Amino acid sequence: MTAADVLMLALGVVAVGSGALVVSTRHLVRAGLYLVVCLGAVAGLYLVLTAELVAWVQLLIYVGAVVVLLLFAVMLTRAPIGAADDLDRPGWPAALIGGGAGLGLAALLVDAYRWSRVDLPEAGTAERIGTEIFQSWVLPFEVLSVLLLSALVGAIAISVRIPGRRQ
Amino acid sequence: MRPVIPYVVAALLFGLGVYGVLRRRNAVLVLMAVELMLNAVNLLLVTADAAPLHRALGHPAPGPEGAAPLPLTGQAFTLFVIVIAAAEVGVGLAIVLQLYRLRGTVTIDDVRLDARTPDTGPLAVVATPARTGAAGTAGSAPGEAGPTAGLAPGAAGPTAGPDR
Numbered sequence: 046m047t048a049a050d051v052l053m054l055a056l057g058v059v060a061v062g063s064g065a066l067v068v069s070t071r072h073l074v075r076a077g078l079y080l081v082v083c084l085g086a087v088a089g090l091y092l093v094l095t096a097e098l099v100a101w102v103q104l105l106i107y108v109g110a111v112v113v114l115l116l117f118a119v120m121l122t123r124a125p126i127g128a129a130d131d132l133d134r135p136g137w138p139a140a141l142i143g144g145g146a147g148l149g150l151a152a153l154l155v156d157a158y159r160w161s162r163v164d165l166p167e168a169g170t171a172e173r174i175g176t177e178i179f180q181s182w183v184l185p186f187e188v189l190s191v192l193l194l195s196a197l198v199g200a201i202a203i204s205v206r207i208p209g210r211r212q
Numbered sequence: 213m214r215p216v217i218p219y220v221v222a223a224l225l226f227g228l229g230v231y232g233v234l235r236r237r238n239a240v241l242v243l244m245a246v247e248l249m250l251n252a253v254n255l256l257l258v259t260a261d262a263a264p265l266h267r268a269l270g271h272p273a274p275g276p277e278g279a280a281p282l283p284l285t286g287q288a289f290t291l292f293v294i295v296i297a298a299a300e301v302g303v304g305l306a307i308v309l310q311l312y313r314l315r316g317t318v319t320i321d322d323v324r325l326d327a328r329t330p331d332t333g334p335l336a337v338v339a340t341p342a343r344t345g346a347a348g349t350a351g352s353a354p355g356e357a358g359p360t361a362g363l364a365p366g367a368a369g370p371t372a373g374p375d376r
Binding site for chain 2: 046047049050053054056057060061064065067068073076077080083084087090091093094095096098099102103106107110111114115117118119121122123124131132133134136138139140142143144145146147148150151153154155157158159160161162163164165166173174177178181182185186189192193196197199200201203204
């Protein structure tokens with residue numbers, strides 16, 4: 046166990062624990078805040094795994110933008126303040142399928158990798174990943190910009206009130 | 213670095229996400245669980261970038277001789293997935309807010325897919341109880357009255373509604 050292993054183990058425990066709280070807490074706002082902890086721990090895992098740019102992008106977009114959007118949605122839908130009892134449906138099938146998926150995938154990966162050891166590659170700085178994206182993945186990058194634009198327009202088109210539509 | 217640690221973390225996060233999507237009734241919480249699943253996949257991609265299977269097991273790299281694998285592909289794909297997740301959550305929250313505006317609830321068990329009216333399309337409001345009489349009398353054939361009858365008062369069938 047090197048220092049990287051200990052760090053990854055700790056961050057993984059934090060990520061899985063706060064993820065479990067996200068899907069099990071009875072406070073809507075707290076679910077959003079636990080999601081911040083979980084995404085932050087995953088960003089720390091990216092840092093340990095030498096994916097530096099991805100970690101900062103994760104912090105900027107997920108923790109910065111997505112969680113704020115989710116918390117705004119919690120507020121705009123007048124979510125109950127304090128504990129709410131009607132957030133869940135009875136959960137045996139969900140526990141069965143979710144636990145089966147998670148533990149099954151974990152068993153598969155443990156079987157594939159065992160306790161093998163890999164030296165971490167050199168750090169994937171912004172310069173290297175920028176070179177990679179703009180050399181090998183230019184077309185998906187541009188298509189993604191079109192996708193983002195159309196998603197933006199679509200979100201506005203859904204949200205706007207059309208005067209002629211009867212409601 | 214032991215690659216099995218982040219891989220197992222990713223698998224467990226994915227399982228938690230699946231559990232949350234199936235368990236939660238609030239649409240915003242369902243979106244949060246979807247974010248958990250997307251993060252699990254991102255973590256898997258980044259880990260696979262740092263520790264591919266052939267390097268972990270000491271095998272030669274797959275593929276034709278002399279063809280060097282593209283470096284940092286997993287990280288590039290992770291960035292793409294993050295962008296797609298941002299687009300997804302934007303559109304998803306717009307839909308959730310519109311649902312709340314139309315129905316007054318974001319409980320996805322209460323979303324009735326058969327509540328449509330002829331002139332407003334699939335985003336129609338569930339009819340108010342004042343229209344129940346019209347829906348009952350001018351209502352639909354006995355065959356299609358069956359599934360909508362027991363659900364809620366004011367469930368206007370597709371053919372009902374001379375008043376609109």
